[in-house]
Amino acid sequence: MTDTSRVRLWLVTLALALSGCAGPFPQSTLRPRSDFAQATDSLFTDIFWWAAAVFVLVEVLLVVALVRFRHREGRPAPKPAHGHTLLEIAWTLAPAVILVFVAVPTVRTIFTSSGEAPADALKVEVIGHQWWWEFRYLDLALTTANELHLPVGKPVRIGITSADVIHSFWAPLLGGKRDAIPGQTNYIAFRADSVGDYSGQCAEFCGVSHANMRLRVIVDSDTAFGAWAQAQLGPPATPPKASPAEQGRAIYARSACIGCHLIQGVSAGVIGPGLTHVGSRTTIAGGILPNDSAHLAAWIADAPALKPGSLMMRMKPPLSDADIAALVAYLQSLK
Amino acid sequence: MKSWLTTTDHKRIGLLYFWTAFVFFLLGGIEALVIRLQLAQPSGHVVSAETYNQLFTMHGTTMVFLALMPLSASFFNYIVPLQIGARDVAFPRLNAFSYWVFLLGGLFLNASWFVGPLFKAGMLNVAPDGGWFGYANLTERQFSPGPNIDFWLLGLQILGISSLAAGFNFIVTILNLRAPGLKLMRLPVFTWMTLVTQFLIITAFPVITVGLVFLMFDRFFGAHFYVHGAGATPLLWQHLFWLFGHPEVYILILPAMGIVSEVLPTFARKPLFGYTVVVYSGILIGFMGWGVWSHHMFAVGLGPIADSVFAATTMLIAVPTGVKIFNWIATLWGGDIRGTTALHFAVGFIAMFIIGGLSGVSHASPPADLQQTDTYYVVAHIHYVLFGGTIMGLFAGIYYWWPKMTGRLLSEPLGKWHFWLQFIGMNVAFFPMHFIGLLGMPRRIYTYSPDLGVSDLNLVSTVGAFLIAVSLLVFIANLWRTRSRGETASNDPWGGATLEWSIPSPPPVYNFSVIPTITSRLPRWRTELHAPMQDPPATPPGPIHVPGGSWWPMVAAFGLPLMALAPLTHTLWLAFVGAGVLIVGIYGWAFEPFEV
Amino acid sequence: MTHAAHAPTAHYTSMGLDSRKMAFWAFIGSECLLFGSLISTYLVYKGRSVVGPYPHDILNIPFTSVSTFDLLMSSLMMVLALAAVQRGDMKWGKIWLFSTALLGLVFLGGQVIEFTEFVHKGLTMSTNLFGCTFFVLTGTHGAHVAVGVLWLLTLWVRALQGRLGPANAMTVEITGLYWHFVDVVWIIIFTVVYLIQ
Amino acid sequence: MADTEVREHAHPTVDVYLRVAAALVILTVLEVGVFYVPAFHGVLVPVLLVLSAAKFALVIMFYMHLKADNKFFTFLFGAPLLLAVGVMVALLFLFYGALTLRGAAGAG
Numbered sequence A: 001m002t003d004t005s006r007v008r009l010w011l012v013t014l015a016l017a018l019s020g021c022a023g024p025f026p027q028s029t030l031r032p033r034s035d036f037a038q039a040t041d042s043l044f045t046d047i048f049w050w051a052a053a054v055f056v057l058v059e060v061l062l063v064v065a066l067v068r069f070r071h072r073e074g075r076p077a078p079k080p081a082h083g084h085t086l087l088e089i090a091w092t093l094a095p096a097v098i099l100v101f102v103a104v105p106t107v108r109t110i111f112t113s114s115g116e117a118p119a120d121a122l123k124v125e126v127i128g129h130q131w132w133w134e135f136r137y138l139d140l141a142l143t144t145a146n147e148l149h150l151p152v153g154k155p156v157r158i159g160i161t162s163a164d165v166i167h168s169f170w171a172p173l174l175g176g177k178r179d180a181i182p183g184q185t186n187y188i189a190f191r192a193d194s195v196g197d198y199s200g201q202c203a204e205f206c207g208v209s210h211a212n213m214r215l216r217v218i219v220d221s222d223t224a225f226g227a228w229a230q231a232q233l234g235p236p237a238t239p240p241k242a243s244p245a246e247q248g249r250a251i252y253a254r255s256a257c258i259g260c261h262l263i264q265g266v267s268a269g270v271i272g273p274g275l276t277h278v279g280s281r282t283t284i285a286g287g288i289l290p291n292d293s294a295h296l297a298a299w300i301a302d303a304p305a306l307k308p309g310s311l312m313m314r315m316k317p318p319l320s321d322a323d324i325a326a327l328v329a330y331l332q333s334l335k
Numbered sequence B: 001m002k003s004w005l006t007t008t009d010h011k012r013i014g015l016l017y018f019w020t021a022f023v024f025f026l027l028g029g030i031e032a033l034v035i036r037l038q039l040a041q042p043s044g045h046v047v048s049a050e051t052y053n054q055l056f057t058m059h060g061t062t063m064v065f066l067a068l069m070p071l072s073a074s075f076f077n078y079i080v081p082l083q084i085g086a087r088d089v090a091f092p093r094l095n096a097f098s099y100w101v102f103l104l105g106g107l108f109l110n111a112s113w114f115v116g117p118l119f120k121a122g123m124l125n126v127a128p129d130g131g132w133f134g135y136a137n138l139t140e141r142q143f144s145p146g147p148n149i150d151f152w153l154l155g156l157q158i159l160g161i162s163s164l165a166a167g168f169n170f171i172v173t174i175l176n177l178r179a180p181g182l183k184l185m186r187l188p189v190f191t192w193m194t195l196v197t198q199f200l201i202i203t204a205f206p207v208i209t210v211g212l213v214f215l216m217f218d219r220f221f222g223a224h225f226y227v228h229g230a231g232a233t234p235l236l237w238q239h240l241f242w243l244f245g246h247p248e249v250y251i252l253i254l255p256a257m258g259i260v261s262e263v264l265p266t267f268a269r270k271p272l273f274g275y276t277v278v279v280y281s282g283i284l285i286g287f288m289g290w291g292v293w294s295h296h297m298f299a300v301g302l303g304p305i306a307d308s309v310f311a312a313t314t315m316l317i318a319v320p321t322g323v324k325i326f327n328w329i330a331t332l333w334g335g336d337i338r339g340t341t342a343l344h345f346a347v348g349f350i351a352m353f354i355i356g357g358l359s360g361v362s363h364a365s366p367p368a369d370l371q372q373t374d375t376y377y378v379v380a381h382i383h384y385v386l387f388g389g390t391i392m393g394l395f396a397g398i399y400y401w402w403p404k405m406t407g408r409l410l411s412e413p414l415g416k417w418h419f420w421l422q423f424i425g426m427n428v429a430f431f432p433m434h435f436i437g438l439l440g441m442p443r444r445i446y447t448y449s450p451d452l453g454v455s456d457l458n459l460v461s462t463v464g465a466f467l468i469a470v471s472l473l474v475f476i477a478n479l480w481r482t483r484s485r486g487e488t489a490s491n492d493p494w495g496g497a498t499l500e501w502s503i504p505s506p507p508p509v510y511n512f513s514v515i516p517t518i519t520s521r522l523p524r525w526r527t528e529l530h531a532p533m534q535d536p537p538a539t540p541p542g543p544i545h546v547p548g549g550s551w552w553p554m555v556a557a558f559g560l561p562l563m564a565l566a567p568l569t570h571t572l573w574l575a576f577v578g579a580g581v582l583i584v585g586i587y588g589w590a591f592e593p594f595e596v
Numbered sequence C: 001m002t003h004a005a006h007a008p009t010a011h012y013t014s015m016g017l018d019s020r021k022m023a024f025w026a027f028i029g030s031e032c033l034l035f036g037s038l039i040s041t042y043l044v045y046k047g048r049s050v051v052g053p054y055p056h057d058i059l060n061i062p063f064t065s066v067s068t069f070d071l072l073m074s075s076l077m078m079v080l081a082l083a084a085v086q087r088g089d090m091k092w093g094k095i096w097l098f099s100t101a102l103l104g105l106v107f108l109g110g111q112v113i114e115f116t117e118f119v120h121k122g123l124t125m126s127t128n129l130f131g132c133t134f135f136v137l138t139g140t141h142g143a144h145v146a147v148g149v150l151w152l153l154t155l156w157v158r159a160l161q162g163r164l165g166p167a168n169a170m171t172v173e174i175t176g177l178y179w180h181f182v183d184v185v186w187i188i189i190f191t192v193v194y195l196i197q
Numbered sequence D: 001m002a003d004t005e006v007r008e009h010a011h012p013t014v015d016v017y018l019r020v021a022a023a024l025v026i027l028t029v030l031e032v033g034v035f036y037v038p039a040f041h042g043v044l045v046p047v048l049l050v051l052s053a054a055k056f057a058l059v060i061m062f063y064m065h066l067k068a069d070n071k072f073f074t075f076l077f078g079a080p081l082l083l084a085v086g087v088m089v090a091l092l093f094l095f096y097g098a099l100t101l102r103g104a105a106g107a108g
């Protein structure tokens, strides 16, 4: 058993014991699932043990001093001691030496995890918006929102930037966060080592709904990823004639929706997330709501009620329930 | 009443600082309790998202600028002149000015809770909501159109003036008003740390002032200092803020370290171990604090070289800090330790601060910090250093110097209750935050998903916060009780070594009936070379002239919030009125006869 | 603070230095960080404006050279005023004090003309980054000059009233420290902003 | 106290003040001159920095009396000044160095 897994086990067990529930901890930083996350995790483990040693040493000394030298009647007055040069040198040097052991791997890891990736890495651009994520696959000419699909085992390089204020892109199991800063692109690079559905969220305070700016990263097998990309590249589904979905498309096309959303061939808005394949996503609204009829309907009726401050304002005039139902049907058809 | 409003007596100003800051501390604490209530459960509904953001912003701002700094200032004011054998500070009226500016600045900031209706918004709607570090460009008008951020940036500018004025005052006081024979290397460590802190203040505050001025020009006059579309970068704000912000955290901790360095020797009946080293490491900490600011920016993409440099400088600070810790332990070692409440808090400081220091070192490693930054792991760090460190240290100071300041001893049994409840409470409240953060909960979120698996830990933390509240109620009860029933204090209830214990508790207005001449670092103790000094006589040999009060510092102070109201309400004439009041105040002050 | 507090009753001080002067040097140290931050910002944002006018389109070196000369001369007047007051020559003390203030006013006038001209040429605070950093940096300096002028005029009036004499030399000296510091800052600004484009 | 008092007031004479003023004017003329001479363009920045540093030093040493005054004042002024210069250099490094320091990955 490596050190890393040992401390992880220890910490998780302790947390489990404290929390009493058997959560899988979907955002734990102690369960690395990529080379990048692995590197930071083992670095943290190192530091943790050094810190634990210093902690124990200091607390033990403190307690011993307190117990041994507490006041007792009749004890002679303490000998004044003004200092001790050797001791001073020792406890200046000892921490310095420990710090060398921390600093060297730190610097090494900084350079190995600085976002450089092989040329054939899959390149994705992440753009933070108040309060949702846009993902652009640069080589695939493909854009999606809030749910990032990646192939397992392949190097990926993620360029992170923002369209408005500063956000921070973070999917803990896959690695550390990087800030999304307007006018600047920051990079992280990693290779996910197992298939799975990883959650993450915006980590820099970005306004009212910062708490509601979540995301997920879905790491697929190579084939599943290919199939997904293929589907996303296709045109939006055309609803069958006279279905509620077709009615929904008509409503969509004459509502305010088109001003903000993109559906290929239908509308070209850029303020909100693209909806061309919105039906294929498992969540909506920055990953806070499941993508089902009830939530979609509630969202379309009054987004800010579900997500304070949402820039998708309440529709004015309000849409009728029937219209909303049709819209929902249409959006769900956009697989 | 009038005598308090016009007072220029450092002791009274110290008490004013104390009570004002203590009330702000309770306010910040109540804000924290509401935060904890909201987070006690996932998807909490105690407050709205907007209110939550105002709460944590005001909590951080209040604790840092309105509670901890001025609580330290209350000891600078009360204790430092006594420790150096002075009759007052160098500029008594400037001192009063600092206090009034602080009070008005604090009221200005907190008025934002109530004045929503004046801005056509609800109550609890226009308080600052951009975080205590107010990151641009979120704080630009485009993304924060309301007056919220305006209150914050104007309020902080006002408070900065107070701190700067006090900074100059105390530097001169400590350097120039020492009693004869009190060489620099004989100064009590608390006074030394005060001096270092003042140097940090006068150098760090101008930087945030500039950052705030830029923000003000952006918000009010259409400048683009932090707007990337114009070629600028919001990162400039982060640099300016943390250039100030990191020295600021040492401004918060050094006075507490000074207090601990006074309390431990007194109750271990042993001189401070390695006095010189402790002093120099304090100076070094202050100096090194200037070279580490980008460790708050490890996620912004400064590049591997800059990250490495700042990681190294940051880690180095652990060395002088560790030196202090070891010297404190060595002070206890071989002593004859009296377990007073003050000693409990001082030892609590060491025990808890180190936890925060060590998590700080884990932040100092940039790759590790990429997983930690902006999570509750950082919140754990800051509360271990600020609560486990500064607050513990300040309480040590309160229990230690309260008899000197009021003439009555706080109750020891209640003090122990207070200590243990607070000690347990803070660990229950803040220790789980390490796990909460490592398990992936970001900071500054008003709601979190039950799926994260941190709900129970959060509930535990909330319980801890309320335990702290109970401990503070015990403390308040202790204060209350002591007012009338506390044991009266002699000159020197603890057997302290420093000058403040040689005069009555509370001291007479003139402090020292005769200015003492100092021959030793521990003037009141017998050491190998020195006999204890003679306490000054109970009555002064001749009349001592004490300056009367002055209204002008307060008048001048009122000019500042008036000026701040001008941009806030878009009323130009208020700016002139404010400037006029300030100028009138200063002229009145400059030309009134006043004998120092 | 200027007058009565400095009655000649020499107070004991542990460093043997005048407390006000010491406080003032600390203040000047603090101002170094203020102007340091402003100048740093000017420098890091140099050349990042995305639209004009750019510095070389608009800065008028001959004009500003004259202003610089003016400010340097005011510093000379200031030391002469101090020397006069110290030797008790209040006649010249008054003259030099007033000249210092006058040259300060001339400098301010020059700045007003400069700013107005820039605004006419299309450079305002909100035009571009050059505008932001230029106006805030030079404006902060100008504000310092304005305070200095007010202060000097106050001393001059006190002198006219006969309430300023050799006993107050320290007050004049401190005023001078402020005034020279403002001059020194301008020396840097003139180089960094105007000459190094 | 008396001796320190004397030291504090040992100010230069009017003569020195005048000569410093002359030096300041000459340096300023040089600065502006250098600015207009094309031959200097390659070394404009270092030359200007040296010249203005010289002016800076003259004013603080003679007009602000730091040269003759108590060394402690030099510390009160010099330490923050050094800090300010250090901060400036660091910031310039961080802003201008960013592209190259960040290496290939950061440069995009």
Ligand code: HEA
Binding pocket: A051, A054, A058, A094, A095, A096, A098, A099, B133, B249, B250, B252, B253, B295, B296, B314, B315, B317, B318, B319, B321, B322, B323, B325, B353, B354, B356, B357, B358, B359, B360, B361, B363, B364, B365, B369, B372, B373, B374, B378, B381, B382, B385, B386, B389, B390
């Ligand atoms: C009192 C205030 C205080 C103090 C004293 C400190 C002390 C330290 N801090 Fe902390 N810090 C804050 C207050 C403070 N901090 C605050 C408020 C924030 C958050 C701001 C915000 O974002 O809102 C913060 C954030 C913060 C960050 C940024 C985290 C992030 O946002 O990602 C970092 C990163 O390096 C850091 C590091 C350190 C270090 C290395 C120390 C060191 O000084 C600690 C040194 C002490 C010890 C190490 C213990 C004793 C030493 C020994 C016993 C010797 C042996 C030890 C070793 C060999 C390791 N701090």
Ligand code: HEA
Binding pocket: B025, B026, B028, B029, B030, B032, B033, B035, B036, B056, B057, B059, B060, B061, B063, B064, B068, B130, B131, B132, B133, B379, B382, B383, B386, B387, B391, B429, B442, B443, B444, B445, B446, B465, B466, B468, B469, B470, B472, B473, B476
């Ligand atoms: C400076 C010191 C300081 C202190 C002392 C505290 C004290 C506390 N803090 Fe503080 N905290 C900060 C500084 C401090 N904090 C900072 C800088 C931030 C970052 C802000 C930001 O992100 O912008 C922060 C953020 C912060 C958060 C994170 C918010 C978020 O990111 O969303 C939390 C959450 O739990 C928290 C909790 C607490 C608690 C429970 C206490 C407790 O210890 C409080 C104890 C006090 C009390 C419990 C009050 C007692 C009141 C009474 C007894 C009532 C008496 C009433 C009458 C007499 C009328 N704090």
Ligand code: CUA
Binding pocket: A128, A129, A130, A131, A166, A167, A168, A202, A203, A204, A205, A206, A207, A209, A210, A211, A213
């Ligand atoms: Cu986006 Cu927080």
Ligand SMILES: [Cu+2]
Binding pocket: B245, B246, B249, B292, B293, B295, B296
């Ligand atoms: Cu820091």
